[in-house]
Amino acid sequence: MLDVFMNVFTPSNVEFLAKGMVLTLTLSVSVVIISIIFGTILALLRTYEKRVFGKLAGFYIEMFRNTPLLLWILVCCFMIPYGTIVIRGGLALTLYTSAVIAEIVRGGLNSVAEGQFEAAKSQGFTLIQTLILIVLPQCFKSIIPSLLSQVITTVKDTSFLQVVAIPEYTRSGFVVMGRYTTTPEVFMIFALLAIGYFVICFSLSCVVRGYQKRSEIAR
Amino acid sequence: MKSSNPFALWRWEKMFGEWQMFGEGFLRTIEVAALALILALVLGIIFGVISTSNNKVMRGIARVYVEFFQNTPLVIQVFFMYNGLAIAGLRLSVFMIGVLGVGIYHGAYVSEVVKTGITSISVGQVEAAKSQGFTYIQYMRYIILPQTIKIILPPLTNQAVNLIKNTSVLAMISGFDLMYMADSWASSSLDYGPSYVFAGFLYFMLCFPLATWARKYEERLKRQDTARIPFEPSEEAVTC
Numbered sequence: 001m002l003d004v005f006m007n008v009f010t011p012s013n014v015e016f017l018a019k020g021m022v023l024t025l026t027l028s029v030s031v032v033i034i035s036i037i038f039g040t041i042l043a044l045l046r047t048y049e050k051r052v053f054g055k056l057a058g059f060y061i062e063m064f065r066n067t068p069l070l071l072w073i074l075v076c077c078f079m080i081p082y083g084t085i086v087i088r089g090g091l092a093l094t095l096y097t098s099a100v101i102a103e104i105v106r107g108g109l110n111s112v113a114e115g116q117f118e119a120a121k122s123q124g125f126t127l128i129q130t131l132i133l134i135v136l137p138q139c140f141k142s143i144i145p146s147l148l149s150q151v152i153t154t155v156k157d158t159s160f161l162q163v164v165a166i167p168e169y170t171r172s173g174f175v176v177m178g179r180y181t182t183t184p185e186v187f188m189i190f191a192l193l194a195i196g197y198f199v200i201c202f203s204l205s206c207v208v209r210g211y212q213k214r215s216e217i218a219r
Numbered sequence: 220m221k222s223s224n225p226f227a228l229w230r231w232e233k234m235f236g237e238w239q240m241f242g243e244g245f246l247r248t249i250e251v252a253a254l255a256l257i258l259a260l261v262l263g264i265i266f267g268v269i270s271t272s273n274n275k276v277m278r279g280i281a282r283v284y285v286e287f288f289q290n291t292p293l294v295i296q297v298f299f300m301y302n303g304l305a306i307a308g309l310r311l312s313v314f315m316i317g318v319l320g321v322g323i324y325h326g327a328y329v330s331e332v333v334k335t336g337i338t339s340i341s342v343g344q345v346e347a348a349k350s351q352g353f354t355y356i357q358y359m360r361y362i363i364l365p366q367t368i369k370i371i372l373p374p375l376t377n378q379a380v381n382l383i384k385n386t387s388v389l390a391m392i393s394g395f396d397l398m399y400m401a402d403s404w405a406s407s408s409l410d411y412g413p414s415y416v417f418a419g420f421l422y423f424m425l426c427f428p429l430a431t432w433a434r435k436y437e438e439r440l441k442r443q444d445t446a447r448i449p450f451e452p453s454e455e456a457v458t459c
Contacts, residue, residue: 066380066426067419068387070398075415078405079225152290159292163391170294183307190299194291201290 004184008192013176020172021196023086027168028155031093035154036147038094039101044131046102047109057102064099069160072096077164089161097154104146108139148208152201159197169196225412234413237404244400245421251317251396252383252425258322259382260375263329268359270330271337281330288327293388296320301392313394317386325382332374336367369440376433380426387422397421 045057064072069092076092077085112135120130140147162171173193180186221229234241270281288296297320300311311319340363348358390398401418405411 062427066430067422068384068398070387070390071415071419074402078411156292159294162294170292186303186306190303193295197292198290202286205290
């Protein structure tokens with residue numbers, strides 16, 4: 001057991017995997033941030049603008065929510081001639097995640113009472129001010145748990161990017177694995193991969209549960 | 220001279236000449252998704268019920284299952300079945316890996332949905348059933364689960380949609396599903412455009428009706444819950 005451990009955990013392997021982990025985290029964080037911004041815009045359009053842009057937002061959301069992520073990764077990586085492979089892969093993940101987040105935000109917007117708009121209007125707020133200062137803060141407060149769950153999903157979804165050889169954590173693990181042939185060594189690398197994602201996702205899901213419990217008590 | 224536009228008409232013609240390939244992949248995707256869904260439902264109901272039981276060990280088992288499969292990527296689970304188990308000497312067909320991998324992964328999500336459904340039924344129901352001599356299995360089967368169905372149907376349908384989309388993971392292990400067929404057609408003929416659009420369209424045809432139905436059903440449930448009962452004075456009140 002110990003020699004298996006020593007074989008797998010060589011300095012070069014550890015460094016390689018750490019680099020993969022850094023890329024996974026960088027990708028996840030940037031994808032989530034851009035998707036929240038883009039998804040919020042989509043949700044606002046779909047909820048409050050019922051004409052051209054609202055329809056377009058609806059079309060976008062339904063299109064991306066009802067087709068697999070892998071399809072978009074392949075489309076972006078093989079059909080877009082610009083940018084590096086990491087940027088194209090990240091773009092695919094962002095386009096897909098935005099649609100999912102848009103639906104989450106829409107759920108939050110629907111939970112904000114109609115009267116808030118009238119109240120804000122009576123106080124002389126413009127529409128943009130009402131949205132940014134009054135509606136969105138309430139909306140985001142109610143959807144934090146679902147948003148965090150989506151962050152967990154996004155971290156896991158970055159592993160799909162391995163299919164186009166983006167060297168994130170899963171891909172690095174598979175590359176390392178290629179050098180080993182015995183069952184214990186291969187199993188150990190699989191365990192290492194699973195543990196890496198598990199630590200991130202499990203701690204996030206503990207945050208979700210803690211938050212839900214606290215808001216239940218507050219209620 | 221043929222147009223070099225990636226969406227040129229001749230590319231579409233060439234692709235539809237090979238439509239059987241896509242049909243085969245589409246069929247494979249539906250088969251895998253259907254079997255995986257059944258497996259996910261069975262696992263989900265079993266572990267969902269277990270996770271609400273009073274037995275600490277049982278609850279622990281359900282918890283480990285859910286946390287492990289929800290917090291590690293499907294890609295790694297599927298590759299473990301494909302590479303890891305093969306090295307250890309257990310060779311599964313890609314079809315089996317699709318059904319087992321996607322089914323077990325989504326079983327964890329279904330289990331959480333079922334658990335939420337069960338906990339939303341009031342404790343009084345359980346006590347009432349127990350007082351009438353129902354056993355655990357009996358009151359779950361006849362009292363609790365039928366009531367939860369209404370609540371959990373929308374999230375379950377969304378899980379089914381995600382499950383269908385996730386069967387595309389099979390393309391990575393050459394599972395001959397729709398995504399694999401589309402990708403191999405794209406890379407062999409270099410007609411990426413039509414191939415991906417057509418595959419996307421087929422996935423959309425599977426998922427969109429389900430997702431829309433779930434949304435409409437949920438909205439209707441919400442309306443029912445908040446609906447006001449119109450006040451109608453009884454005949455007595457009128458005549459008095």
